[in-house]
Amino acid sequence: MFSNAPSAPWRAALPGLLALALLTGPAAHAENPAPAPPPPGTARYLIGGDSRNDVNHVIPWAFDQSKRRGASAFIFLGDMELTPELDVKFQKELSLLQPVPFYPVLGNHEIDQFGVFRVGFLERLHGANPEKNFRRRFLGTKETPVKSNFGDKVVYGTDLPGGLHFIALDNVSQKGFGDSQLAWLQNDLKAARSNPGTKYIVVGMHKALAANGHTTHAMDEDGDRSKKDSAVALALFRAFHVNLIFASHLHDYVKFSQGGIESYITGGLGAPLHIAGPLSVHHVLQLDVSNSGLAVSMIPFDGPTLFSDDDDDDDDDDKEPPHGPTPTPVRRVLDWFKHIFH
Numbered sequence: 001m002f003s004n005a006p007s008a009p010w011r012a013a014l015p016g017l018l019a020l021a022l023l024t025g026p027a028a029h030a031e032n033p034a035p036a037p038p039p040p041g042t043a044r045y046l047i048g049g050d051s052r053n054d055v056n057h058v059i060p061w062a063f064d065q066s067k068r069r070g071a072s073a074f075i076f077l078g079d080m081e082l083t084p085e086l087d088v089k090f091q092k093e094l095s096l097l098q099p100v101p102f103y104p105v106l107g108n109h110e111i112d113q114f115g116v117f118r119v120g121f122l123e124r125l126h127g128a129n130p131e132k133n134f135r136r137r138f139l140g141t142k143e144t145p146v147k148s149n150f151g152d153k154v155v156y157g158t159d160l161p162g163g164l165h166f167i168a169l170d171n172v173s174q175k176g177f178g179d180s181q182l183a184w185l186q187n188d189l190k191a192a193r194s195n196p197g198t199k200y201i202v203v204g205m206h207k208a209l210a211a212n213g214h215t216t217h218a219m220d221e222d223g224d225r226s227k228k229d230s231a232v233a234l235a236l237f238r239a240f241h242v243n244l245i246f247a248s249h250l251h252d253y254v255k256f257s258q259g260g261i262e263s264y265i266t267g268g269l270g271a272p273l274h275i276a277g278p279l280s281v282h283h284v285l286q287l288d289v290s291n292s293g294l295a296v297s298m299i300p301f302d303g304p305t306l307f308s309d310d311d312d313d314d315d316d317d318d319k320e321p322p323h324g325p326t327p328t329p330v331r332r333v334l335d336w337f338k339h340i341f342h
């Protein structure tokens with residue numbers, strides 16, 4: 001008898017085919033699977049820097065990832081916004097991270113207009129003090145229970161879950177680190193290594209150390225004093241067996257070894273990427289800390305990229321701009337307005 005109904009073998013296979021269609025159809029891809037929480041006995045940290053104008057909303061994604069992945073804290077390596085005044089906007093976005101603790105490092109865009117123009121002496125006389133404003137906004141809170149060891153810098157060391165001693169250094173408030181910060185660093189490293197609770201020491205700073213072999217958009221760009229301080233800091237890191245170094249400033253992902261220490265540049269939280277191409281991607285790093293060691297992995301941003309990242313580099317005085325000549329101050333201001341009003 002003729003029938004439009006599927007023949008017997010097809011009828012038998014139909015439930016399986018329907019299930020396969022449901023699993024592979026749009027509904028299955030509407031939301032990525034939940035990231036796995038850290039294994040028992042592992043403390044997890046998410047780490048990144050350079051969000052600035054963040055037209056693609058990488059920061060909300062990274063903060064959401066922190067909660068979904070069970071992070072013990074989020075370490076931010078500087079350059080929240082284009083200008084210090086806009087840090088209020090970032091401060092509001094921090095509510096998306098709560099209750100995950102937040103440990104920030106100072107970036108040049110936190111203290112310089114557009115990361116370039118120093119807040120001048122006269123402006124400071126009239127109350128402008130970006131370093132102080134930063135400390136007031138972001139330190140000494142429930143989520144950030146630390147205070148800077150200096151009145152004109154953001155420098156601290158703190159003990160975190162997993163036996164991790166985290167040190168935040170400041171290489172943007174001055175050229176290099178300065179003698180007082182290097183003296184503090186030596187004392188803090190010595191104290192941390194004499195603490196039986198310290199298993200690992202991790203350092204975060206905005207600009208990568210000079211002579212890193214990958215970019216001079218780092219402490220190299222601040223002159224001889226900065227290069228000298230960088231060498232002194234690296235010698236201290238080696239003497240006290242620092243385990244990992246994280247920096248930002250370059251809007252890219254780079255893994256390398258410096259002085260035998262595993263190091264990362266991770267400026268992927270939304271600022272225009274410095275190097276065009278399929279290997280350059282907005283991202284955040286995940287650090288897992290356990291008795292068996294430290295494990296760093298890069299998590300690529302999986303949200304839609306709505307705006308091109310190919311047309312500006314308004315960071316400071318990079319001597320080797322990835323996209324040709326250094327933009328003029330006028331061009332930088334125009335770029336800023338362009339991104340603000342996207």
Ligand SMILES: [Fe+2]
Nearest residue numbers: 079107108249
């Ligand atoms: Fe920067």
